[in-house]
Amino acid sequence: xxxxxxxxxxxxxxxxxxxxxxxxxxxxxxxxxxxxxxxxxxxxxxxxxxxxxxxxxxxxxxxxxxxxxxxxxxxxxxxxxxxxxxxxxxxxxxxxxxxxxxxxxxxxxxxxxxxxxxxxxxxxxxxxxxxxxxxxxxxxxxxxxxxxxxxxxxxxxxxxxxxxxxxxxxxxxxxxxxxxxxxxxxxxxxxxxxxxxxx
Amino acid sequence: xxxxxxxxxxxxxxxxxxxxxxxxxxxxxxxxxxxxxxxxxxxxxxxxxxxxxxxxxxxxxxxxxxxxxxxxxxxxxxxxxxxxxxxxxxxxxxxxxxxxxxxxxxxxxxxxxxxxxxxxxxxxxxxxxxxxxxxxxxxxxxxxxxxxxxxxxxxxxxxxxxxxxxxxxxxxxxxxxxxxxxxxxxxxxxxxxxxxxxxxxxxxxxxxxxxxxxxxxxxxxxxxxxxxxxxxxxxxxxxxxxxxxxxxxxxxxxxxxxxxxxxxxxxxxxxxxxxxxxxxxxxxxxxxxxxxxxxxxxxxxxxxxxxxxxxxxxxxxxxxxxxxxxxxxxxxxxxxxxxxxxxxxxxxxxxxxxxxxxxxxxxxxxxxxxxxxxxxxxxxxxxxxxxxxxxxxxxxxxxxxxxxxxxxxxxxxxxxxxxxxxxxxxxxxxxxxxxxxxxxxxxxxxxxxxxxxxxxxxxxxxxxxxxxxxxxxxxxxxxxxxxxxxxxxxxxxxxxxxxxxxxxxxxxxxxxxxxxxxxxxxxxxxxxxxxxxxxxxxxxxxxxxxxxxxxxxxxxxxxxxxxxxxxxxxxxxxxxxxxxxxxxxxxxxxxxxxxxxxxxxxxxxxxxxxxxxxxxxxxxxxxxxx
Numbered sequence: 133x134x135x136x137x138x139x140x141x142x143x144x145x146x147x148x149x150x151x152x153x154x155x156x157x158x159x160x161x162x163x164x165x166x167x168x169x170x171x172x173x174x175x176x177x178x179x180x181x182x183x184x185x186x187x188x189x190x191x192x193x194x195x196x197x198x199x200x201x202x203x204x205x206x207x208x209x210x211x212x213x214x215x216x217x218x219x220x221x222x223x224x225x226x227x228x229x230x231x232x233x234x235x236x237x238x239x240x241x242x243x244x245x246x247x248x249x250x251x252x253x254x255x256x257x258x259x260x261x262x263x264x265x266x267x268x269x270x271x272x273x274x275x276x277x278x279x280x281x282x283x284x285x286x287x288x289x290x291x292x293x294x295x296x297x298x299x300x301x302x303x304x305x306x307x308x309x310x311x312x313x314x315x316x317x318x319x320x321x322x323x324x325x326x327x328x329x330x331x
Numbered sequence: 332x333x334x335x336x337x338x339x340x341x342x343x344x345x346x347x348x349x350x351x352x353x354x355x356x357x358x359x360x361x362x363x364x365x366x367x368x369x370x371x372x373x374x375x376x377x378x379x380x381x382x383x384x385x386x387x388x389x390x391x392x393x394x395x396x397x398x399x400x401x402x403x404x405x406x407x408x409x410x411x412x413x414x415x416x417x418x419x420x421x422x423x424x425x426x427x428x429x430x431x432x433x434x435x436x437x438x439x440x441x442x443x444x445x446x447x448x449x450x451x452x453x454x455x456x457x458x459x460x461x462x463x464x465x466x467x468x469x470x471x472x473x474x475x476x477x478x479x480x481x482x483x484x485x486x487x488x489x490x491x492x493x494x495x496x497x498x499x500x501x502x503x504x505x506x507x508x509x510x511x512x513x514x515x516x517x518x519x520x521x522x523x524x525x526x527x528x529x530x531x532x533x534x535x536x537x538x539x540x541x542x543x544x545x546x547x548x549x550x551x552x553x554x555x556x557x558x559x560x561x562x563x564x565x566x567x568x569x570x571x572x573x574x575x576x577x578x579x580x581x582x583x584x585x586x587x588x589x590x591x592x593x594x595x596x597x598x599x600x601x602x603x604x605x606x607x608x609x610x611x612x613x614x615x616x617x618x619x620x621x622x623x624x625x626x627x628x629x630x631x632x633x634x635x636x637x638x639x640x641x642x643x644x645x646x647x648x649x650x651x652x653x654x655x656x657x658x659x660x661x662x663x664x665x666x667x668x669x670x671x672x673x674x675x676x677x678x679x680x681x682x683x684x685x686x687x688x689x690x691x692x693x694x695x696x697x698x699x700x701x702x703x704x705x706x707x708x709x710x711x712x713x714x715x716x717x718x719x720x721x722x723x724x725x726x727x728x729x730x731x732x733x734x735x736x737x738x739x740x741x742x743x744x745x746x747x748x749x750x751x752x753x754x755x756x757x758x759x760x761x762x763x764x765x766x767x768x769x770x771x772x773x774x775x776x777x778x779x780x781x782x783x784x785x786x787x788x789x790x791x792x793x794x795x796x797x798x799x800x801x802x803x804x805x806x807x808x809x810x811x812x813x814x815x816x817x818x819x820x821x822x823x824x825x826x827x828x829x830x831x832x833x834x835x836x837x838x839x840x841x842x843x844x845x846x847x848x849x850x851x852x853x854x855x856x857x858x859x860x861x862x863x864x865x866x867x868x869x870x871x872x873x874x875x876x877x878x879x880x881x882x883x884x885x886x887x888x889x890x891x892x893x894x895x896x897x898x899x900x901x902x903x904x905x906x907x908x909x910x911x912x913x914x915x916x917x918x919x920x921x922x923x924x925x926x927x928x929x930x931x932x933x934x935x936x937x938x939x940x941x942x943x944x945x946x947x948x949x950x951x952x953x954x955x956x957x
Contacts (some may be wrong), residue, residue: 146882174887 133163135233137190138237141169141197141208147236150239150284151198153292157300163307165190169207176210183215184228192233192306193273195264199240202253202260212267221271234268235276235322237299243283258320259283276313279322299321305326346390347373348615362469363462364713369621371710377627388620394572395613396461396678398606400489400583401568403464403482404590405599412591415483418538422480422655423487426673430456440529441576447693451701454684455644458484459677460583461614462712467672471819475777477660477668484673485651485845492679494579496686503690512583525579532578536571536585539546540592548598561605568606617678624681625706629699637700641707649674664778667723671715675708725793727778746772749805751796751815751826753780753789756842756863757816761784761789771814774805797825799833816842820848827855844902853905857939862901869894869917 138158142151145168147250158164161163167186173179187193197204220223238257247260256315258265261278281295302323305311316322346551347369354364373380407415432453438448463481464473472478487559544567546659551563568586575585593599594924608898649670656666684705693701748764748771750757757773773791775781784791794801796817807813813830817823823841830839843849849860877883 143880143884146880146885170884171882174883 134192134307134309135163136165136191136192136195137231138164138166138196139169139204139208139211140166140194141211143170143205143207145170148198148293150287150295153296154196154237154239154281154299157296157309159300159304161251161304161307164303167331168229170205173207178207178211178214180214180217183211184220187215187232190232194235194237194279194303196237199238199260200256203263204236208298209257216267216271218307224325227272228271230271230272233276234273234316236264236278237280237283238278239281241283241285247282256320274313277316277319277322338915343373344616344619347380347619352615362615362619363465364620364710367622367710367713370619371625372622374623374625374627376625388616388623392613392617392620393678393682395615395617396611397466397572397586398568399461399614400591401571401586402588402606402610404592405594405603406670407591408594409591415479415486418480418483418659419487423484423491424660425655426484426652427456427488427491429655430648433651437647442839443693443697447697450499450502450683450687450692451697453499454677454680454687454701455704457488457677457679457683458485458491458648458673459675459709459712460489461617462675462709463672465614466713466716470584470670470720470769475668477656477663477665477672480656480659480661480665481672486587488677488679489581489583489587492682493584495683496579496581499683499690499692501685502692522528527577528559529580531579532574532585533588535574536589537592538634540589544589544593545596545598548596548601552598552601553690560601561609564602564605565609584865594956621678621681621706621709623780624702625710626699626703630707631827633700637703637707640700641704644676644704645708645711648676662779664727666725667719671723672712674715675712676705677709679707713930724776724778727782728802736886745813746806747768748772748814749774749802749807749810749812750816751775752816752818752842753777753784753791754816754818756818759812760814760816765789772805772810775803797822798830799829801835802829803812807837811838811902813839815839816841818844820844820851823848824851824855827857831856846904849901850905853902858951865897869897885924 140151140155142148145152155166158166165186167183170177186289194205196206197208203209215223217226217228222227240247240257242251242253245251247255247257249255257280265275279299281299284292302311346823348366351369351372352362352365355368358363364699372378410710426591431449434455435445435448438451439445442724443451460538463485465570467473467478467481473482487828534744548560548563551560567589571585571589575582601872652670652673653666656669661669681702684702687693688695688698748769750761750771751774753761753773753775757775761771770790772795773784773789774794775784775791776793776795778793781793792805794805796802796815807830813834815823817826820843823843827839830837838859840861841852843852843860843862845862849862852860868891872893873886876886876889881889
């Protein structure tokens with residue numbers, strides 16, 4: 133049994149179509165924790181000790197957020213700045229997170245064509261994920277390709293539902309250890325199969 | 332009395348008050364003393380505008396005391412009164428008995444017979460509800476420990492008047508007292524029936540208060556005739572006073588009881604605001620009458636006797652009260668307030684002395700001297716309050732710190748921050764600063780609090796923060812920031828004036844109780860004005876929003892935006908409010924502006940705060956993938 137921590141950041145979840153639906157499908161299990169940063173810290177005053185304790189309790193960390201301006205909403209950056217302390221998460225004696233699995237789960241408006249050298253975004257999603265990847269590496273964590281929901285502009289309800297179903301199944305399989313993280317190493321996306329059908 | 336007489340007298344009384352009271356207040360003497368001086372001036376012995384009718388006026392004006400007790404009752408809910416019972420009985424009873432016993436012993440030693448001695452002792456043991464409560468309220472000391480104990484004693488005394496008036500007839504020595512002195516119609520009834528009548532009256536007040544007055548007020552309020560409500564309020568008080576007189580109880584006590592019963596009703600505040608000015612006027616009249624009734628001729632004939640007896644009386648009362656204060660563990664500063672404040676004889680003394688005259692318990696000379704002592708001690712009382720405030724309370728601070736700092740209140744080392752007022756507001760600011768390594772100098776005028784905080788290691792100095800010399804000695808010339816956490820808008824305004832005039836380099840941050848205070852402070856040229864309830868109330872609003880489905884961050888942002896709008900609006904209005912017309916239109920404009928902004932925030936949420944991820948223009952612009 134793996135314990136999963138979803139560190140979730142959406143500044144206006146109540147107006148979101150896709151992310152709300154994604155969260156609905158997250159299995160309600162004692163070994164899955166949703167940590168809603170904007171809801172818990174509306175004043176950006178992050179409780180560092182609480183966050184560190186949560187990280188220690190869990191095996192798999194998911195940075196779940198909409199993909200804004202090629203990055204995360206600001207509170208997740210604040211979280212990274214505040215919580216991943218020197219001597220705890222990285223650097224001399226910073227071993228607390230060693231070996232934990234971490235990946236991003238993101239939703240983006242543009243579709244896959246936009247995220248390639250010929251598209252208007254010029255770079256791929258994994259390119260844009262580099263800062264997160266390196267952050268994880270410095271903390272001796274095991275960074276995995278992101279779970280990605282693309283083309284959310286005008287996405288049909290049907291597609292939102294199927295994306296959320298897959299997100300739920302993914303977390304469930306991580307939780308019961310049936311998901312093989314090794315098999316996705318080198319993939320662009322954690323859910324490349326599903327993305328294939330979406331594009 | 333002819334109409335012209337009435338007008339002439341009213342003119343004299345009002346003119347005396349209008350001249351003397353502001354003058355006395357200006358000199359820091361308080362309004363009570365102002366009225367007393369006005370009375371002395373127009374009385375038969377100085378200018379002589381009014382003669383012997385002063386006493387009639389006093390009886391009429393005693394009604395002010397009755398209304399005052401009604402208002403005090405309104406402030407006291409029955410539960411609160413019940414919680415005070417121990418203090419009322421303990422402090423009050425011990426004061427009356429101990430004081431009366433000592434005075435009686437002295438009277439006996441002076442050669443009076445025991446009946447006279449007892450009657451005089453009882454008359455002098457009571458203090459002045461009118462002066463003390465009025466002064467305490469004026470100085471904002473009602474809620475202090477000393478103020479609360481003073482109130483308990485006064486309340487007990489008001490109750491004690493009833494049995495005192497009841498036993499006086501038993502003391503009658505001569506048969507001078509004819510049956511005409513029997514003032515109440517029930518006095519001829521047998522004892523049992525009398526008791527029944529008294530109990531009946533109390534029950535009538537309680538039942539009427541519960542089941543008659545409130546529905547009546549509701550009907551009156553619905554009629555929307557403002558003066559009718561005032562009339563009804565007066566009717567309630569007058570009728571109760573009359574009922575009490577019928578059964579021989581103290582009118583003040585009866586109305587107090589009625590006030591307590593109505594304290595829970597929804598009309599409490601209307602009653603208060605309607606009766607307040609009437610009470611003030613009548614009390615003023617009462618004090619004027621007291622001043623006018625001082626028999627200067629008698630004092631002039633026996634100056635030594637009367638002055639020394641007055642001083643003796645006040646020393647006795649002070650000592651008894653001080654010991655009681657000690658027993659009931661009052662802090663030193665509060666104990667001085669309590670003991671000095673209640674050291675006079677009171678208006679009930681006049682009542683009892685006139686009763687003594689009717690019953691022939693004492694010779695007229697004794698009574699005249701007694702009355703003079705009462706009036707003189709009442710006149711001295713405001714001075715004692717001033718003595719307490721200006722001399723004793725500051726000394727208390729100096730004394731207890733003499734060994735630590737030679738000149739405690741001359742601030743040697745100066746902090747960069749000075750905070751005036753160490754109540755809830757100031758202490759929070761101070762604790763926050765201290766938690767972040769910034770030490771501040773505190774100014775406060777409560778000696779007990781000053782001593783306590785010094786023990787806790789705070790730099791607290793005793794004094795009136797509005798005095799420029801004190802500000803200078805507290806280091807205002809070297810400090811950078813001055814925070815005023817005083818809760819009194821008047822003091823803050825005076826403070827703002829002193830600070831901007833004498834210490835223009837200081838950055839002033841000032842507490843305001845509401846937006847109207849804030850306007851005044853902006854007018855004084857201040858820019859950092861903090862309305863004490865603004866942030867908290869917006870915080871409540873934010874939490875309510877969250878209960879209705881807004882995300883925590885959305886609600887918090889809404890709160891932050893609202894605070895910003897509101898701060899902008901209050902500044903904009905402050906600049907334009909002097910032109911009344913302009914103010915009205917500006918106010919409307921600002922409200923309209925605020926409404927528009929808030930509406931926009933509601934409808935255009937996605938555009939204003941959200942990242943437009945799901946919004947229409949973006950979808951149109953980039954095209955849906957379907």
